[in-house]
Amino acid sequence: MELNLSQADSFSTGKRVCGAVREGVAAVIGPRAPASTGIVQSICETMEVPNLQIYPEVQQHPGCCVISLYPAQESVAQAIADVVRNFLHWSAFTVLYESDEGLLRLQEVLKAHGLEDRKIIVRQFVPGKDQRKLLKEINASNETRILLDCATDRVLDVLQQARDVKLISVYHSYFITSLDTHTLDLSEFEPGQTNFTLLQIVNPEDMNVELTVNYWTDKYYYYHRRSLGVTAETVRTETALMHDAVFLFARALHRCYFDVNQSFSVESLECDDRHKWIYGLPLANYMKISEMDGMTGKIRFDDSGRRTRFKLYVVQYFTGEFRKVGWWETGHGVNRTQSETEKEAEIQKSLQSKKLIVASRIGEPFLTEVEPRGELQGNERYAGYSVDLMGKIAEIVGFQLEFRLVESNKHADLVNNLIARTADLAICDLTITHEREKLIDFTMPFMNLGISILYGKPVKEDASLFAFLDPFSVDVWIYVATAYLGVSILLFVLARTSPGEWDNPHPCRSDPEELENTFNLMNCLWFSIGSLMGQGSDILPKAVSTRMVAGMWWFFTLIMIASYTANLAAFLTLNRLEGEISSAEDLAKQHKVKYGTMAGGSTAGFFKNSNDSTYKRMWTTMSQSVPSVFVNSNEDGVQRVQKANGKYAFFMESTSIEYQVERKCDLQQVGGTLDSKGYGIGLPVNSPYRTKVNGALLKLQENGVLQELKEKWWKAPANESCSAKDASELDEDSNKLGLANVGGVFVVLIAGTLTAFLFAVLELLWNCRKIAVQEKISPCEALTSEMKFALNCSNENKPVRRRKEEEEEEEEEEDAMPAGVTAGSFARIGFEKFRDKE
Structure with missing residues (x-):
């Protein structure tokens, strides 16, 4: 007989077990109550009656007759x-x-x-x-x-x-x-x-389980005319273990006694006299060493009767x-x-026709509201990179989506929505950071970026009227002018002291009464300026000292002219910009230009948590600045840079800077990136959609769709693109020189010609005064006569003006000459007589 003990207290359970043993039992199955396990085991051990346990054991009581089918x-x-x-x-x-x-x-x-x-x-x-x-x-x-x-x-x-x-x-x-x-x-x-x-522990796919359940349900329906309501998938562990316990005992009984035709009987035992059942211990030992396939799988025991080497599904x-x-x-x-394929198929099945809520925020180029506002419905109200990207992902994964804006338009609200699970996804310029990953999950980055500096574009210098002077500094020009005057004066002094520079003014006279020097002060200045301009002069030095000075001056002018010419082209064609900031280190070293970040953003967190000494110092400076250098949004930071006239720099993600610089021609990106990170799609922790969305992003990346979307939303139209304008302006500047670049040369030319004209007028007036004195006429008459001659362009020879006394003397000499003798022949005759006399 088998005794199934249900829930009861220890005392009543002991009485029931003793009563059953007194009537005669072959095995005890149970008890169900953990508190009664000890007393039942004690009674069975004392009388050596097999005790098959099919319920979880709280504490193992070693014994020779205890056999536990429930897993340890x-x-x-x-x-x-x-x-x-x-x-x-x-x-x-x-x-x-x-x-x-x-x-x-x-x-x-x-x-x-x-x-x-x-x-x-x-x-x-x-x-x-x-x-x-x-x-x-x-x-x-x-x-x-x-x-x-x-x-x-x-x-x-x-x-x-x-x-x-x-x-x-x-x-x-x-x-x-x-x-x-x-x-x-x-x-x-x-x-x-x-x-x-x-x-x-029950394997519903096991054929033995299915056959057993079908057999017992058919029997139950045959005797009770109603369904048992149990299938192979809904068999309870207790039922399956009860079945296995009964069959284990029956199998052991047949193998030990009935198969060998041995006598077997159940005895009446008393709990008080300590009498043992002679067949109990052999049955228990045989069950311990037996192996059987039951409804709970392979049944095996260790030496203490505990089930071992079992399977759980x-x-x-x-x-x-x-x-x-x-x-x-x-x-x-x-x-x-x-398999992973089957797992993904289940997730794919759950996503079919499912609408996911996508949280986002307004911010170009990720998401903007389509005009006119209020007339469109659903996702048609929005446009931008986020809308296009999520649309591509939805097509691949197979779900529907609905965009919802966060109230404050801040990144923190996006994260809070994911934490509260009021949104299934979140997409915008949401940076993947360690702090955020503690609260939410991220997909793989769909865009890589880093922190960079947004700064006002330096204003081009107005072209200087005297830009041709730029190749040399003011000091160099002063030194050149000083050298010019110094060399000219030195040449003048050396020429006067050197005998080799004094020449005979009349080469025909071998014994002249006086010598002349061509290197007077004016000629020395003309010689030096001619050499400096690379044009030379009609006078040259002859003495060793003056030639040495001239040679050194020519060497000096050679180097200066070559240097000036080499730099002149660059200074005339290059538009220099006024800019002092080229990196974060430059910002850290100065105090003239303020710099800041968006308050509470990942960029601010980068400086706050950085271990780099430069970035730590910059964070301290930003934190202590009055007024505050922090802004509430990237848009506010861009506007502050534009209004600061070069007095404020804004740290921002490089991708956002690229978008702003492409459209706002007064802005520029300064330096490289300070770090490396990425934008990711946020999901609630342990989201089942993460794998599918990651797979879709990887597919879009491999097909080049991510790059196409970025170019679509980051590149401005050709007529609005600052990069295109800068390129065209650069081409024009590199090929042509404007009047502003060389205007100073024209000014010098005009000034020089006007000065020359002024000196010509002064010389004319001075000459007319001399003529008036010599000819004893009025200055106006002399000026009129000179102007008439000058305006008569057909005259190539100008007669020499002489005083009246000289003209009367010449007339008297002509009258004294023999007839037929001209002044020239008379002079020649006089010269021949002078030669014969000599």
Whole structure:
């Protein structure tokens, strides 16, 4: 006989067991109550009656007749730990347990948690059935992974209460330790809404299980004319273990006695006389060494009668049905049977026709409102890079989306929406940072960037009228002028002191009465200026000293002219810009230009948390600046740079700077990037959509779509592009010289010619005065006569004006000459007589 003991107290259970033994039993199965296990085992051990246990044991009582078909608690605990760590890959989660016995099943999970892992929250049920307050506290902690350990009949009640406090959603995952959770009806929870993971010892795919269930349901229907309501998928662990216990005992009984035709009888035993049943110990020993395939798999025991080397199956309920996704076996750990393709297919199935909420903020070029506002509906109200990118991802993954703006238009609200799970995705210029990754999940970066400096573009210098003087500094021009005067005066002095520079004014006279020197002060100045201009002079030095000075001066002018010519082209064609800032180090070294970031953004966090001494110093300067150098948004920072006239620089993401510089021609990016980071799409923690969205982003990147979208929204139209304008202006400047570049040369030419004309007028007036004195006429008459001659361009020879006394003397000499002799022939005759006399 077999005795099945249900829930009862220890005293009544002992009385029932003794009464049953007195009537005669072959084995005792049970008890169900953990508190009664000790007394039942004690009685069975004393009388050597086999005790088959099919319920979880709280504490093992070693004995020769105890055989436990229920998996050992430490083995189940190890299975739970392996599934959590190696199958689900949970590093942080909340443990919610009902009784102290549950901690025994969770001990391996708690011990396996490392010091570097994120904290595990452990909470016990509060007294009573209502656990909503406790569940609200768990929900407030933003934890989405829950390890639930409670009785099977309380699982549904706890899950329903969790749904009431919004602890059931697509972002929450539950691991339920009860081996009978698969028998519960979870259809009231929306399919695909929450992922439930559980363990079960009965394999519904096993043919023996299906045949056994069909056999017993048919028998039940035959005798009772109604369905048993049990299928291979809903067989409880207790039922399967009861079946295996009965068949194990029956198999042992047949093998030990009936198959060998030995006598077998059940005796009446008394609990008081300590009499033992002679057949009990051999039956128990045989069952310990037996192996059998039952409804709970392969049944094997160790020497102490505890079940060993068993399998537990990992089952998940995600898309409206239970699916076996893996298994755990003693000594082999956990193994996954569900492929990644099958897992992605389930996620894909849950995404079909599902509308995801996408949180975003207004900010060019990621998202802008389409004009006219208020007339459009849905996603048609918005345009930008974010809309196009999410549209491409939705096409690949297969879901619908709805854009919603955050109220304050700040990045912090985007993160808060994901934490509160009021949004499924968040996209904008949201930088992936360590602090944000503690609160939300990110996809792979869809755009790489770094922090750079936005600064006002230096204003071009107005072209100088005397730009041709720029190749030399003022000091050099002064030194050149001083050298010119010094060399001219030195040449004049040396020429007067050197005998070699004094020449005979009349070469025909061998013994002149006086000598002349051509290097007077005016000629020395003319010689020096001619050499400096590279034109030379009609007079040259003859003495050694003067030639040496001239040679050194020519060498000096050679170098100066070559240097001037080499630099002149660059100074005339290059538009120099006034700019003092070229890097972050330049900003840190000065105090004239203020600099700042957006308050509370990732850029401010970079300076605040940096270990670099320069960036630390810059953060201190920014924090202590009065008025504040921080702004509320990137748009405010751009406007402040434009209005500051070069007195403010703004640290900003390089991609945003590229967009602004492309459209605002008075701005420029200064220096390179200070760091390297990326923009990512934000998701709530443990979002099931992360893998699919990552795959879509990778596909778009490989196909070049991401680059195309960036060029579409970052590049301005050709007629508005500052880069195109700068390129055209650069081409024009490099090919042509304007009047402003060489205007000074014309000014010098005009000034020189006017000065020459002035000197010509002065010379004319002075000459007319001399003529008037000599000819004793008025200056006006002399001026009139000179002007008439000058304006008569046909005259190539000008007669020599003489005084009247000279003209009368010449007339008298002509009258005294012989007839037919001209003045020239008379002079020639006089010269010949002078020569003959000599």
